[in-house]
Amino acid sequence: MSKLAINRNILILHFTVLIWGFTGVLGELISVSAMHLVWYRVLIAAISLWVYFLIAKKPILVSKSQLIQYLAVGMLVGLHWVLFFHAIKISTVSVTLVTLSSVTLFTAILEPVINRKKISIADILIGLVIIFGIYLIFKFEFQYFWGIVYGLSCAFCASIFSIFNARMVKKGSPTSITFYEMIGAWIGVSMIMLISGQFDEQMILSQSDLMYLLVLGVGCTAIAYVLGVAVMRELSAFTVALTTNMEPVYGIILALLIFGQKEAMSTGFYFGAIIVLVAVFIYPYLKTKLKF
Template identity: 60%
Template sequence: MPFFSRNRNLLILHGTVLVWGFTGILGALINLSAVHLVWYRVIIAFVTLFIYFKATRTSIKLPGITLLKLFFTGALVGSHWILFFQAIKSSTISVALVCLSALTLFTAILEPFISRKKISKLEIFTGLLIISGIILIFKFETKYTLGISLGLCSAFCASLFSIINSRQVQKHPASLISFYEIGGAIVWISLYLLISGGFNSSMKLHNSDLIYLLILGIICTSVAYVAGVSVMRELSAFRVALITNLEPVYGIMLAFLFYGKKEHMTLGFYTGAVIILSAIFIFPYLKNKIEKHRIDKLLPQV
């Protein structure tokens, strides 16, 4: 791959991850409940992706059984986003982002059972490090117990639909998977709002809310997703995974930039956050090394 093409894709990927990190800022700025916020977000994202498919003349046809699976997975996607934004509103952006990093822990626990894979010692070790970081944060940030719990639940939902998607993406385009899951999320959230009486005056948008929601739905969801998928054609999965792990780092830096003292946490929080983020960064590096070593052992000696 040419030098400039590789660097261009790396720049796009870093920009995409930075945009994803910005979603926490928008969640804190929008004056809506988490459920209403996500309802608007998924509608805007769905419409934007539909326009993108029409403009690029992309077929959106999928088998009926696949559509049904993606529809139900959409409930997990919607729950993940609602819990994440509620975690922000119940604590801080930094707390929500660090707790979301526990996705690696839940995946290490759940994937062997769901996909019937052999349990990885490296994944268990990484999970134990993340658990120690979470316990430390719980110990020092007791006033944010609800936010931490919601953040962890959000990570759990994200882990479940990520494992499901890892199977679907082997058969269908990632963009279509996202499109139909977002569509499913719209239906499930709408049903919840209908049953709970959530379609009321509290959904009214202020001008600033509308602007932030458009940024969240179009740039932070649709555009960022398409950009993130496009670079995967030229960058290795390892490099993509490593850079994607920067999302909580970028998000916390942006939170400090926008909110300053409000995002200031205790030393215990930062110690726990460093343990969690270190585990997440070390995991793909060690995994790559182990896989490379296995391949080298299988190759014939010259």
């Protein structure tokens, strides 16, 4: 693949990550619980993609083995989003987005294991720096302990499904993968809600919640997710995870602009966040220049 094509894919990925950064803001604006929010989000996304298949007259059927894989990974995606939005609701957008950056650390460890590759020393070094940055965030923002824990759990799930998406997209259509993963996420969340008795009056949406959910489901999920999965055909899972670490930068800026003082954090938090983000930017140098 040419350098121009690589740069184009990275640019598309950055645009996608910018949209994903806005999901944190929407999660704060939407009043329903994280579980209900994700239930509506993936349902809207699945319907949007189904309409796209009808209008474009593209084949929607996949093989039985692909269907099982897509639905299973989709359930993991649903869990990831429930953890993500719950972390936002019990802490802040900024705390959740920075802890989500640990997806780089998890991917550095899990990708070689899942894909049976040699673990890179550079990946481990970057992972250690990220651990230190997250430790500082824990230390200075301990009141958000559970928000940080849920954020880290969310990042762990994101790492796993990113690795599997990178593998599946080489043989399947990004749109089909996204469509069935949204269905899988909806099935998974519906099962949890059914077992826990969460199909209740909270399912009724206000006008503002409905508007925000449509933006979240169509723009930030159906469209953005298809774009994100598509570039995985040409970019490695770790490159995708690395670029995804720009999500907290975009998200924190948007949150500060929209929510103002509510999103202001301690100096220690920003110091830890800077360490995490600096690790992201020095990684390409370690990987390409030092070659280890």
